[in-house]
């Protein structure tokens with residue numbers, strides 16, 4: 001009959017009130033865990049597709065290219081020795097993708113449009129880049145210096161061209177002169193991202209680089225990792241491989257794709273606000289429950305004080321009751337949260353009936369079948385938070401119990 | 414020296430802008446081993462006096478000395494510890510903890526003293542035998558009659574072997590034959606173990622069982638009579 005047993009029995013004195021409180025707490029814990037895990041999964045999926053089509057988990061740029069996008073800041077991949085291979089040999093690297101970006105103009109016999117000429121390494125890119133995922137093998141680029149090009153779907157219609165047609169791309173050369181190349185349309189990229197569909201022209205990187213006068217020129221080395229969590233660890237390792245005095249820098253995706261990073265931050269911030277409100281409402285409920293249970297026992301507490309218990313002991317009793325209430329809720333909340341997450345991981349939420357198949361979010365395609373991912377560290381953290389909160393919620397009711405004057409309490413009916 | 418000595422005790426309660434004098438200038442000595450009752454109509458100050466003697470309330474004026482301890486020189490923690498070890502309380506009714514069994518209720522003061530489970534079980538089972546409630550150890554208060562509940566309360570009060578047991582209208586909610594049994598039981602404890610009892614009551618039955626009747630009226634001592642206990 002020590003404090004814990006006594007508190008446990010007290011918790012179950014008003015079975016219905018306790019059950020309602022536990023259900024409310026567990027349910028809130030489940031909601032927060034499940035929605036967090038859903039966002040966690042969706043964000044991870046977007047980051048994954050974002051880094052594959054964009055600039056990798058880690059990108060290597062020359063100078064301030066990440067901010068200025070100054071196309072004169074290209075660099076010679078071969079002059080850096082076997083940099084590409086040495087990076088690829090690090091643990092946790094999935095792919096290393098060299099790219100060249102040249103803004104320019106595409107002209108068909110009838111129309112002209114502004115474009116972004118993107119030079120790639122087709123062998124590395126075809127396996128990784130989600131923009132190329134839905135294109136059949138014969139419609140892909142094969143060589144570094146061929147004239148075959150992939151173009152954005154919208155660009156294709158606006159130039160009034162068809163697959164197999166030829167067109168001319170013009171950009172500024174190294175001395176400011178105009179340089180043109182004749183390309184042939186091999187395939188079409190239909191991504192749902194406006195910028196890509198409107199202006200992408202993708203060719204082998206050496207064909208594009210020829211226009212700069214340096215056939216090995218690239219702007220970006222996009223590095224895809226096996227696991228996004230390795231980013232922090234790998235940035236310094238990759239930085240060490242960059243030749244001294246080369247003006248090259250390794251940059252995280254949060255910097256190189258600030259749009260996506262900010263969109264996720266903003267989305268999660270609004271969610272956190274809702275979590276906060278849920279937690280606040282639950283806390284008020286817990287305070288109310290504990291306060292009611294103290295007020296109902298004023299006379300009893302008076303008797304306990306009269307026969308020699310200290311106020312501290314009453315305070316401890318009330319806080320232990322809150323701790324037990326929190327622990328039981330934490331247990332059930334975690335079971336429910338795990339079940340909900342399991343459902344959201346396995347089945348997910350299918351929004352295809354409500355939103356277009358290709359909706360853009362922060363510059364990447366939002367997958368309308370949302371799937372959660374397990375963030376167990378967060379689940380544990382939020383559970384402990386709920387436990388802590390119920391103990392904090394008990395401070396006022398416990399203080400109230402400790403302030404009872406026995407002589408007054410026992411006249412209380 | 415007396416076990417309890419009250420010297421010129423007064424207690425006033427503020428009531429709005431007025432003051433209610435619950436006890437006025439009470440001087441009283443009670444010796445160890447007495448079986449005394451504070452008698453008087455409702456509102457005469459009986460509960461107030463018991464609360465002050467039991468260190469649950471402080472007098473507005475006057476001094477209290479119980480078992481050689483002057484309350485005015487003790488801090489709240491010392492007073493709580495004094496209540497725990499030296500004073501036994503029995504209240505009118507509903508003074509058991511409903512979620513504890515009869516034995517756990519009776520043990521409660523011993524548990525607060527930090528006594529081991531084994532030791533207190535032994536003490537309580539002895540007391541339950543003496544009080545004729547053996548076999549009820551595992552019942553909850555709700556499953557006990559009023560008389561049985563008061564016996565458990567007596568067990569809890571006498572378990573720490575206090576200097577005095579204070580009982581505020583202990584028979585008020587009992588029928589007269591149950592009240593009679595309970596009074597005889599307490600009288601026996603008083604005679605066999607020498608436990609000092611101080612009751613409050615306006616029940617003639619209780620008054621008839623007392624050796625000494627201290628009558629209060631409007632917070633003042635009206636009479637203090639030694640009598641042959643019935």
Ligand SMILES: Nc1ncnc2c1ncn2[C@@H]1O[C@H](COP(=O)(O)OP(=O)(O)O)[C@@H](O)[C@H]1O
Nearest residue numbers: 426428433435454455456457458459460461462
């Ligand atoms: N906390 C209090 N506040 C104001 N008046 C009180 C308080 N407690 C008791 N009284 C008053 O003090 C007087 C004595 O009360 P009490 O000691 O309970 O008498 P008894 O126990 O003999 O019925 C009564 O008039 C009562 O109303």
Ligand SMILES: [Mg+2]
Nearest residue numbers: 459460461581
């Ligand atoms: Mg009274």
